[in-house]
Amino acid sequence: MNLMTVDGYHAKIEYDQELDVFSGEILGLSGGADFYGKNPKELRTEFKKSLQVFLDVCKEKGIEPRRHFSGKFNLRISPELHERLAIEAQAQGKSINTLAQEALQERVAS
Numbered sequence: 001m002n003l004m005t006v007d008g009y010h011a012k013i014e015y016d017q018e019l020d021v022f023s024g025e026i027l028g029l030s031g032g033a034d035f036y037g038k039n040p041k042e043l044r045t046e047f048k049k050s051l052q053v054f055l056d057v058c059k060e061k062g063i064e065p066r067r068h069f070s071g072k073f074n075l076r077i078s079p080e081l082h083e084r085l086a087i088e089a090q091a092q093g094k095s096i097n098t099l100a101q102e103a104l105q106e107r108v109a110s
Contacts, residue, residue: 009029024043
């Protein structure tokens with residue numbers, strides 16, 4: 001996945017062959033914001049403009065721009081994987097939660 005970051009906000013970037021442009025979607029917002037550009041420089045400029053418009057509308061309406069995350073989510077896995085995780089966690093002297101947090105952190109670290 002291609003990500004672009006501006007002022008601590010991240011956007012997923014894709015190429016649209018049909019329109020021959022790059023498209024971006026700003027992630028983690030309480031609403032939707034997208035933008036388009038023919039090259040990376042134009043894409044970054046449009047990202048900044050789209051983000052500013054979104055932030056201005058949020059401020060005007062008294063809305064928090066970033067989506068709130070509680071730090072909790074349910075994860076459904078197979079009973080076999082659950083058992084293997086429990087055994088691995090116990091072998092390392094950790095909880096399944098700690099083991100999962102470490103694996104997830106390693107996956108998204110960059």
